[in-house]
Every structure is written in structure tokens, then in C-alpha cells.
Amino acid sequence: MDKEQLKIDLKQMIIDECEKEDIEVDDVANDVELFSQESGLELDSLDALEISMALQKNYGIRLGDPKAFRRVITTIDSLADFIVKEKNG
Secondary structure, three states: OOHHHHHHHHHHHHHHHOOOOOOOHHHOOOOOOOOOHHHOOOOOHHHHHHHHHHHHHHHOOOOOOHHHHHHHOOOHHHHHHHHHHHHHO
16 A cells, blocks of 8 residues: 555545535645644534545444544544555554
């Protein structure tokens, strides 16, 4: 699995699932907290649910524990690392 392509795919997934049409993939930094003001995404708890469902649908990743989910979804980098680890399991 190409990690750089995965990061691009994750950014596009978040943009699509959270209906952030005014945001481009290149606007989302890999190392910025997704739920911070700095990200520019303006994500909320409903968006977190959308992302969680999309991760399950697209990658077969199920994060039932809210604390684990918050830890994994911190940044694009952390999300990609988690997916690669799960897939290589």
C-alpha cells in the first residue's frame, strides 16, 4: 500500500464525506490536527461519525472505542499509519 497515495485518498474521502466542497486535497496538511481550527476543515462531531463510517466502508476499519478513534483520527499521518498497520496486521 502506497502511503502517500493513501494520504491523498484519505483527504479526498474526508472532503467528500463531510461535504467540504471549498477545500482541495492540497489544502489539507498531513500533520495538522483534523479537528483544529488550523486544519481549515471546520469538522465537528457529526463529521467524525461520517469519517468513521467511511473508514469502515472504504478500508474495513472499525473503531468502536471513542478514545481509540480520537487517537487515530488526530492527523492524516496518524490515520494513514493506523490503516497501514491494520492492513499489514
